[in-house]
Amino acid sequence: MSKHLDxxxxxxxxxxxxxRVGRExxxxxxxxxxxxxASFQEIYSRRARVQTALSVLEQPGLxxxxxxxxxxxxxxxxxxxxxxxxxxxxxLNRLFSRRLRPAWITLLVVxxxxxxxxxxQVRAFATDLLGIFRVEQITVVPINPSNLPEDLQDLxxxxxxxxxxxxxxxxxxxxxxxxxxxxxxxxxxFNVRLPxxxxxxxxxxxxxxxxxxxxxxxxxxxxxxREMDRVELLLPASLDGQEVTVEIPSxxxxxxxxxxxxxxxxxxxxxxxxxxxxxxxxxxxxLIQLPSPALNAPSxxxxxxxxxxxxxxxxxxxxEADNFSRKIDWTSTLVVPIPMxxxxxxxxxxxxxxxxxxxxxxxxxxxxxxxxxxxxxxxYAVTGSGDSAQALELANSLx
Amino acid sequence: xxQPKPSRVPLKWEKSLEDKVTRSQFESRLSEAFEAVFKERWxxxxxxxxxxxxxxxxxxxxxxxxxxxxxxxxxxxxxxDRVGGWLYRVAVNLGLNALRDSRRRKKYEEQxxxxxxxxPRDDNPAAAAERMEQQGQVRLILAEMxxxxxxxxxxxxxxxxxxxxxxxxxxxxxxxxTLLNRAEQDFEKRYKARFGEPR
Numbered sequence: 001m002s003k004h005l006d007x008x009x010x011x012x013x014x015x016x017x018x019x020r021v022g023r024e025x026x027x028x029x030x031x032x033x034x035x036x037x038a039s040f041q042e043i044y045s046r047r048a049r050v051q052t053a054l055s056v057l058e059q060p061g062l063x064x065x066x067x068x069x070x071x072x073x074x075x076x077x078x079x080x081x082x083x084x085x086x087x088x089x090x091x092l093n094r095l096f097s098r099r100l101r102p103a104w105i106t107l108l109v110v111x112x113x114x115x116x117x118x119x120x121q122v123r124a125f126a127t128d129l130l131g132i133f134r135v136e137q138i139t140v141v142p143i144n145p146s147n148l149p150e151d152l153q154d155l156x157x158x159x160x161x162x163x164x165x166x167x168x169x170x171x172x173x174x175x176x177x178x179x180x181x182x183x184x185x186x187x188x189x190f191n192v193r194l195p196x197x198x199x200x201x202x203x204x205x206x207x208x209x210x211x212x213x214x215x216x217x218x219x220x221x222x223x224x225x226r227e228m229d230r231v232e233l234l235l236p237a238s239l240d241g242q243e244v245t246v247e248i249p250s251x252x253x254x255x256x257x258x259x260x261x262x263x264x265x266x267x268x269x270x271x272x273x274x275x276x277x278x279x280x281x282x283x284x285x286x287l288i289q290l291p292s293p294a295l296n297a298p299s300x301x302x303x304x305x306x307x308x309x310x311x312x313x314x315x316x317x318x319x320e321a322d323n324f325s326r327k328i329d330w331t332s333t334l335v336v337p338i339p340m341x342x343x344x345x346x347x348x349x350x351x352x353x354x355x356x357x358x359x360x361x362x363x364x365x366x367x368x369x370x371x372x373x374x375x376x377x378x379x380y381a382v383t384g385s386g387d388s389a390q391a392l393e394l395a396n397s398l399x
Numbered sequence: 400x401x402q403p404k405p406s407r408v409p410l411k412w413e414k415s416l417e418d419k420v421t422r423s424q425f426e427s428r429l430s431e432a433f434e435a436v437f438k439e440r441w442x443x444x445x446x447x448x449x450x451x452x453x454x455x456x457x458x459x460x461x462x463x464x465x466x467x468x469x470x471x472x473x474x475x476x477x478x479x480d481r482v483g484g485w486l487y488r489v490a491v492n493l494g495l496n497a498l499r500d501s502r503r504r505k506k507y508e509e510q511x512x513x514x515x516x517x518x519p520r521d522d523n524p525a526a527a528a529e530r531m532e533q534q535g536q537v538r539l540i541l542a543e544m545x546x547x548x549x550x551x552x553x554x555x556x557x558x559x560x561x562x563x564x565x566x567x568x569x570x571x572x573x574x575x576x577t578l579l580n581r582a583e584q585d586f587e588k589r590y591k592a593r594f595g596e597p598r
Contacts, residue, residue, distance in 0.1 A: 006576075006577075007576070007577070007580045008574075008575075008576030008577040008579075008580055009576065010576075011576045011579055011580045012561065012575070012576040015561070015576075015579075017560070017561045017575075017576070043580065043583075046583055046584070046587055047583060049587060050552070050583045050586055050587060051556065053533075053536075053537055053586070053590060054537060054552065054553075054556045055556075056530055056533040056534050056537055057450040057451070057453070057534060057537060057538075058450065067445060067446075067449060067455050067458075067459070068445070068455070068459050070437075070438060070441045070442060073437075073441055073445070073459065073462070073463065074429075074434075074437055074438070074441070076459075076463060077437070077463055077466050077467065077470075078428070078429060080463060080467060081428075081429075081467065081470055082428055
């Protein structure tokens with residue numbers, strides 16, 4: 001008697017996925033071997049049970065659901081691909097769009113992973129080792145969305161799940177309107193800068209702050225890392241349950257030009273709904289300002305290495321990533337990934353500080369821009385479409 | 400205060416003309432190869448997603464997202480041999496992603512419990528309620544399983560051959576038997592642990 005059959009051979013036999021010769025030999029073996037017959041029986045009946053369970057997903061009322069025809073679907077795809085986006089989709093929103101989400105998720109995960117990594121395994125983890133990160137400058141990383149590693153897409157479900165189970169955040173209040181810079185300052189709790197006189201904004205909204213935390217779930221993070229084949233990044237068990245916290249202070253949005261105000265309550269990056277107000281319109285410029293968000297995390301981390309991993313996962317070669325990562329001070333730089341197939345960016349001098357102007361170049365989105373800079377511990381951005389000189393002018397008119 | 404600049408609102412006919420122009424422009428922009436793949440694959444991908452999420456509109460959205468991503472990667476994927484596996488993989492991942500959404504899981508938990516919502520058109524409300532309960536249970540289990548295992552179960556029950564499965568889950572055809580067996584065991588184990596013996 002030859003050796004017993006492996007369950008994988010039996011299941012392939014059951015599925016008719018064995019060659020003819022193989023089929024015959026399995027059949028003969030089963031005739032003689034009661035042990036393999038028993039395991040075949042087990043596989044067979046388990047298959048039946050699983051199939052019965054899965055079959056409830058078949059929709060008896062499928063016809064009533066009226067699934068879209070292939071031709072209609074193709075049309076919708078074409079318009080999604082080529083038609084101009086809705087006006088109220090601001091460039092800021094698009095930066096958080098589904099398409100770029102993997103990049104942001106990676107950034108978050110890599111940060112969190114790396115934060116914990118650098119701590120020596122032997123040392124007990126103490127909260128007083130926390131280092132505080134604040135945004136002092138902004139750097140743009142051009143990424144090629146179609147270059148994002150494929151296995152990252154495969155891991156999206158696990159990563160999303162990790163984040164949705166372990167990230168907790170609260171929106172601290174509701175949006176409020178303010179009449180002028182003084183009232184906005186009082187509501188937001190920082191010194192709001194707005195141009196006065198003729199150049200006063202059309203409307204001012206104070207947006208609520210956000211407090212978030214990420215609890216390290218070492219088991220699941222390591223599972224993801226193994227699936228990514230990045231075993232060198234595996235976390236020590238001692239870090240399990242430690243927290244990384246993020247505080248985003250209240251921000252102030254001011255609309256200039258011809259703006260319409262709208263309540264947005266769409267999915268925030270982590271999949272939870274949040275309520276904010278926004279301005280939009282084709283001739284509308286929006287100035288956003290807030291004190292730098294702060295990330296509290298264990299100090300003594302090898303941020304350069306983490307940054308490099310992030311960049312590589314965004315589609316850079318190892319050499320490029322290495323080079324780039326060394327040049328950035330990761331503890332004080334907000335790294336903004338932008339899709340290089342449809343955007344350009346340039347360094348500009350604005351409001352007495354160094355700024356970055358990102359412009360969309362794809363034909364369907366035409367001329368949307370976002371201008372960002374950091375000054376005296378606050379982050380500023382102007383978004384709009386059309387002539388970006390207007391953004392620079394607005395930025396330079398701040399008192 | 401600044402005088403608001405009068406901006407001219409386009410007249411209705413101008414807008415519709417504009418739409419037409421854009422439309423005819425983009426109609427021809429999909430490459431022939433992409434068109435062919437779309438035509439061949441859409442019905443199946445959409446059907447798999449309907450089964451997964453149980454809602455035609457949501458499934459349509461996920462299927463569109465799948466092909467949107469395919470469009471971005473199309474040249475990189477090269478030969479159409481690789482496209483099939485890629486599409487199945489990405490579609491099922493998006494479907495699983497949707498199932499794992501925390502709000503949704505809560506809904507399935509409820510369905511899997513007792514409170515099934517019914518639509519009035521059901522002829523047999525008791526049977527429909529039971530079906531919904533069972534669907535909620537299965538979706539919950541699929542959401543909890545390892546992504547790779549859930550993927551292979553869903554695709555096998557959608558009728559893919561071992562060769563097609565191998566391309567979709569990026570494994571060798573020889574390992575499919577093992578993976579499938581493991582996935583079925585895992586499914587059953589979790590099902591039993593949560594809901595007892597299947598009915």
